[in-house]
Structures are given as C-alpha cells and as structure tokens.
Amino acid sequence: MSKTQVDARGRSCPEPVILTKKALDQYNGEVVEVLVDLEVAVENIRRYAENHGFAVSISELSGEDYQLTIKK
C-alpha cells in the first residue's frame, strides 16, 4: 500500500503539526504516517487531524517514539 511518511521527531512546536498539515493538504487517499517523539506533538497532531475530519490511530514504537496513522 502506498503511503506518505512524515518524520517530525525532535521538532519543536509547532513544526510537527505544520509538517502533518502539509502532508494532509495533499491528501489523496493514501494513509499518512507521522513519527514523533513527544506526547505534546501526538496531542497537537491528533487534535488537528480530527478537527479536519481525519481518523487517527496511535501506536507506541520502541525507543519512546510514536507513530500516528492518519486517514479519512
């Protein structure tokens, strides 16, 4: 399956949301996967995506990273 990946690990506010926004602005049905390493980024991205009609699932990866899978 094709997908778009955003690696926003180590980015300070609001870059993770902006990088996600740029990917979602070009949403074409492909799943968008976002990698982050802070809870605050998880919360901000989830709020942004859900407010824009996307469904978000979150999985915790090893090494204290999180992966958000975003789709309509």
Add this chain to the structure above:
Amino acid sequence: MSSRLQIILSGLMVGKLGTILVLFGNPVNMGVCVACFYRDIAGSVGLHQAGVVQYIRPEIIGFILGAFIISKMKGEFRVRGGSSPIIRFLLGFFLMIGALVFLGCPLRMILRLANGDLNAVTGLFGYVAGIFVGIQFIKQGFSLGRSVKQKPVGGYTMPLFAVVLLALLLLRPAFITFSTEGPGAAAAPIWMALGAGLLIGGVLQRTRLCTAGGFRDAILIKDYHFMWGLIAIFVANLAGNLIFNFEAFNLGFEGQPIAHTDHLWNFMGMTLVGLTAVLLGGCPLRQTILASEGDTDAIITVVGLVAGAAFAHNFGLASSPAGSTFNGQVAVMIGLAVTLGIAVLSTQTSVSMERGVKSNV
C-alpha cells in the same frame, strides 16, 4: 474530562492564583510574571544591582519542581536537546529585553489587562504582530533543527537549579540580596508562592498551556484550544480582581502599577517578545515547563532569559514606571534585527521539506 475543559480549568486556575498571590503580597498586576520573576532572581543572586527587583521568587521554584515531578510520574521526562542551542540563547535573551521594555511577560500582559491596564492592550497588539510575523517564517519552513535524545544528566539541571534556589531562599546567605522596597519587596508568603508555583507547574505540564501557542495556533491553523486557556486566565483574574480587590482595579492608561504609557515601546517590546516566542516554540512560561521536563534546549532558553534580565538592568535597558529608556529602545531595535536575521537564515523551504516529509510508494 475533555481536553477543552482541562485547558479552560488550568487557565482559570492560573488567573485565580494570580489574584490570590496579589492579595497576599505580590506586586499589583504581578501575581505571576515569568519574566519579572526571573529578573528578580537574577538580581537576588547578584547578576544585576537594581535594588528594587531582587528576590528569589518561590513561584519559579514551584513551576520547575511541579513540572519536573509530574513529568517524571507520567513518564514524560525525556532528556533531549541539540536544536540550535546558541540561537535559542539569543532568542531567550532578546525575548527578555522586549519583556522588560514593556514591563512583563505575556502572562503578566494578560493579568495587567484583567486589572484594567490599557497599556497592556497596546502590548497585546504588539505581541500578536510579532507572532504574526513569526508565523510567516514558520509557513515558509522556519526551523531551528531537530533535537536528539541526550544523556540523562543534563536534564536534571533545572530541578537542581530549583533546589539550590530554594536553599538560598530559606537559608538567606549573606551574598543573596532581597529588596527592601519596590516590587522586589512585595511578595506573598513563601509557602503560598511555592504552593501556587507547584500547582501551576504540575497542571501546565499536563495541559501544555502556552501564551504564544494560543495566538499562534489560532492564526496559523485556526485551532483555538490554547486560546480558550488564555481567555480563562483573563476571565478568572478579572473576576477575582473585581470581587476581592476592587479598590486596586483601575481602568485606563495612566497611573498603572509597574507600567508606563510609552505606547510605541509597549508595542515594540511585545512585538519582540511575540516574534522570539513563536520562533522558540513557546512563551517564557512554556519554556520553563519544557526545561523542567528534560528539554535542554529550553534550559538554554531560560539561561538566555536570565542573562537578558541581567543585561537589561546592568545597561539601563529595562523600562520603569517613568517610561522606556533610550538604551532600551535601541536594544529592542537590535533585538528585532537580530531575530529577523535568525528567522531569515533559518528558513530554508527546500531543505526542511526534504528532510521533514518524504513520500514512499
């Protein structure tokens, strides 16, 4: 509890504690001011000699320890750093210069507003203008670069700093100076200020409330989450002031406590604060919380704030109720020039996009 309700409650708490701390001794309209309190601490440990603003503010100790303890308990204490530390130092330094020309951080701006000080409206316009300019760079790909995980030891700098400050506050060795007059001498009892600080630090670690984030997100992505928290601070503080401290409520520009009516420089000072805060990713309060949960870049930012406060008073940059100073005006212009230069040179659309977003087919 919904996150909307949480952010509103945390804002109400900050606003309410702002009123209470003034009632019990803090300077008027300065129940909580992150910039002023770092400035007082800088003076108390001898980094500047402005006799009226020297005190080890227990609120700051509380912010740090509260955020540290809660982040530890929640597994969110992550030691990280390396995202342009020297740039962050400079931005923190100039943020403080802007704040001390206006006479308050963004949080105190809200508290001044809630007690009728209309000079804070001028400041608010400047703050939003600065944030707006910063957002244009963020839209174009401004970034200070990635932070990386670091060895744990560096992350304990802030809590250790707070413990040392607490010891100095309680033991009062001879080399520590406490103001005997002026704002530095106006203080709520230590246990109360410390308790309020712990509460604010702990709760804001959870809700991530940020005065820069509130305006930034509203403008940039039309997300009003943090804005609700800021409105809550204003409403709770306004209500508290009107109910419990009505005599001190004073609507107008003239005769406001620890404020001046130099409109241009109230505006410009807060423009510098807004611009630096948005480029840093958070206001002084938020930087303090981040610094306490292991973000060593935020620690550098706080060091910049303290250094800026020391400079501001050593070189006559800080304003007084009499107005802004020529040196302060020059410093704000230099700060704006340096900050805009940093913003331009850290905005590289192609590079950040290439590294940040990649497509996989």
